[in-house]
Amino acid sequence: MQEKQDYSPLILRVILGLMFVVAGANKLLNPQGIIGMLSGAGFFLPAFWGWLVILSEVLFGLTVLVGWKLRYTIWPLAIIMAVAIIMVSVPNIVKNPSGFFFHLLAIGALVSLFLTGAGAWSLGKE
Numbered sequence: 528m529q530e531k532q533d534y535s536p537l538i539l540r541v542i543l544g545l546m547f548v549v550a551g552a553n554k555l556l557n558p559q560g561i562i563g564m565l566s567g568a569g570f571f572l573p574a575f576w577g578w579l580v581i582l583s584e585v586l587f588g589l590t591v592l593v594g595w596k597l598r599y600t601i602w603p604l605a606i607i608m609a610v611a612i613i614m615v616s617v618p619n620i621v622k623n624p625s626g627f628f629f630h631l632l633a634i635g636a637l638v639s640l641f642l643t644g645a646g647a648w649s650l651g652k653e
Contacts, residue, residue: 532646533646533647534646535643535646536594536639536643536644536646536647536649537594537647537648537649539636539639540591540592540594540597540640540646540649542636543588543591543604543633543636543640544588544589544590544591544592544593545588545592546588546633547584547585547587547588548584548585548592550584551580551581551584551585551588552585554577554580554581555581555585558577558581561577561580561581562577564615565577568614580607583603583604583607584604587600587603588604591604591640594645594646594649594651595645595649595651596651597641597645597649597651598641601638601641602641604633604637605634605637605638608630608631608633608634608637609630611630612631615630
């Protein structure tokens, strides 16, 4: 029988996994949106980085959702959130301070999963 504490990471995992999969799927439907944003921000090879973000959000979001290899898949997502804070949230912090805290909360939740493990109903026990 699973302990109650094993279900907290499960809830966090499902919500975070869905958040990244849905965000990545939306970018997949319109890749020019993120590629254009990266190009406008002066990124070298914006198409490469745009597709890397899209694929990372979908694939790593799925791994978080099912709880597989979290020790490796959480950090690319945390890096994506950190770059989003710097590139999107900080420049717009006066207009939309909640965006900054949303990205910060996502990083905190990812780090929490890293520290606690996948919890109940996961494919991989760390």
